[in-house]
Amino acid sequence: MGAVATPLLAEERVVTLNRIVAVVNDQVLTQNELKNELFAVRQQLRQQGIRPPSEEVLRKQVLERLITTQIQLQQAALLGIVVDEETLNNTIKNIAAQNNLTLAEFRDVLQRDGFKFPLFREDIRKEIIIRRLRQRQVESRISVTAQEIDDFIATQKAQGNINSDYHLGHILVSLPDEATPAQIKAAKNRALAILQELKSGADFKQTAIARSDGRQALQGGDLGWRKSGELPTLFADVVMNMKVGDVSEPIRSASGFHIVTLFDFRDSERHIIRQVQARHILIKEEADDEVKPEAQLKEIRDHLLSGGDFATLAKRFSDDIGSAQNGGDLGWVSHGVMVKPFEEVIFNLRDGEISAPFETQFGWHIAQVLAHRDFDNTEEHNNTRARDLIFQRKSEEEYLSWLRKIRDEAYVEYRLDD
Template sequence: MARLLGTLLLSTLLLSLGARADMQPLDRIVAVVNDGVIMQSELDARVDDIAAQFRADNRPMPPLNVMQEQVLDRMILERVQLQMAERAGIRVDDAALNQALEGIARQNNMTLPQFSETLRGDGYDWSQFREQIRNEMVISRLQQRSVASRIRITDREVERFLQSETGKRMFQADFHLGHILVKVPGGASPDQVRSAKQKADDLVNRLRGGADFAETAVAESDGPQALEGGDLGWREAAQWPSLFADAAIDMQKGDISEPLRSGAGFHILKMIDRRGGAAKVVTQYQVRHVLIRADTLTTEAEARQEINRLHDQVASGELSFAEAAERASDDPGSAREGGELGWVTPGEMVPEFEQMMTETPVGQLSPVFQTQFGWHFLEVEDTRDTDMSDRYRDLQARQALQKRRFDEELQTWLQEQRAEAYVDIRLNEDS
């Protein structure tokens, strides 16, 4: 019996050693970011999601190592910002997250359950998607607090902009731009700058020679939209950073710019399309709202509970909208008027308010939603179309200057945060 047990133990030990020799690690660290880590499994999941988007759009995929480096760089920057947001106490609760997800579902003409089922059917993990949207909302709030709050546009700046030839021309067109960035690190040597400039010049020559812009951006760009083919979407000309706007103003559809130098590096633009030139008609909204905000005496949960109670009372007819606003709204200016804000022009309100305003049918009560000012619900009483007035032009000029300044300041701020963070990339290390 003793001999048999010994034989069994020896066999078990040998099997164990053999299995250990063949065993492969299930996961490993690919980057250390301050006091946190990014795991290979996290990177693989994000790469898989982006690869699925490439397949769905029928776009050729870049080499795996290029995609991994691009995605990991994006994840590092996200992680740095999420760590900053956590230290600053910036949170997005489930109610605000669900509100945002319902908005995304409405944009796709779906209810939230339908949207969830569609994503699951396409192979996405719903819980991971929810957390990714939550993280994006947290990062947006951090950026607004850290960057937008420092930007001040004076009346004099608006006046000078509107009087300038550039300002007059910019309001005549919208641009759809593609973008490639050849990054130049902070404190770069002259040789590094020359090397980056040479690469940018070579890319411009390839693109003007017929190379596909989107494929080149995916493979070569260091910009944040590289994996989207460098597509920056549509904006009014005045809202682009001045470096881009000044170069694009005379470009025609299909044109490729010369390399444009900024603190971030060398930028290459493609004019994907442009439109405009005629007088613009603006839809205005006659809106009223109720606001409940948290303060030293009212917690966030209590504020949300109170706004939901008022919403239910107005929806059931127990209270009129005006009565709810006059009795309880924390917006003193509109509360005295039964919640009336008058005619609102797009661009006057914060994005969350404007989105809800434009999505709510006339005469219906909106859902409860959150902005940086607190918890709201609103009603759109009427809409009207109006020609662009001087007041609207002033507003658009201010918005354009704010957007320009924000984009410029954001890139500088992101570079600073990335440079100050401790980052140890282990992507290409043997496990």
């Protein structure tokens, strides 16, 4: 029969190619799912210039990530978390735009790199679902108090590193919940063995890929650039006393033994922002207006250009009650405070210039910029940043704890070696 397969042989071939590699609660992971994820990880490692570990080790790491993802998707399904097609399509369009590509060009790039667009699309759907699940199950329960922000800033100032950034690597030797003394001893010995390899010259990223149980293992254990407030509380003090290239001793936590390295370090500059001192007159459009707002504002602008007083006219005509009583004064305005159409106008005006009438969602405006300045916003920026960093740190710690809990509670059966 040459190369033609009988139906029976064809069916056997399909079973061989797409066999079950793991059972996760009442669902399965297949060989094809593992194969597709392995391809994506290899591509990612190649782009990062990281040599992958052996095929056996990489398959084990990738399968663990697939299992964790599957458990989270099952949790999301129980809670009724879904992603509609419009949200998914808009997210993919935004990803393409961030890469300066049209959607069609983005699809071509994916296909050229060996990725199937339908699979990529479903991966993005899963990412959005898991992000929503994390927000609902973890982040919605986290709060940051004013006292925590004050304490954080005081600590950072005392250490002299409030604006310092740390580029970290991380290796985790995990422990199960309620680990026995024997399990703790075995994990510690494994961590010490890994540390000795690193001290003997082993590449940290390659070692993380092959040996780490952490969530960033397949990224070479790279945690990226983090402010000190983003560092896990467990090893924040250790990291802030490290020099570039240092590798820590194993650090014990409930989740296991951690080894961290400092890839790089930098001091951030002060936070300087561009501001304009602006005032405006707003006229809202009403259905029964005899004179349209745009025409009214043109007349007011002509009067101002002829020497009229802006404050007086704002008090008389402006529908923005809050600023009208102050002569239309908006004070010093930073980027991101006003709606985009308003900012696009005022940040392009010269000192003393009065704009032509323009429309926003609130109505029609004319605006005048009195002055520009570069403002040192470091203190306010540090307060906002401190809150974000504390939230992120709490979120990451709670998320890892929650992941460990649902992983321990799940039924997982490995069939990779069947």
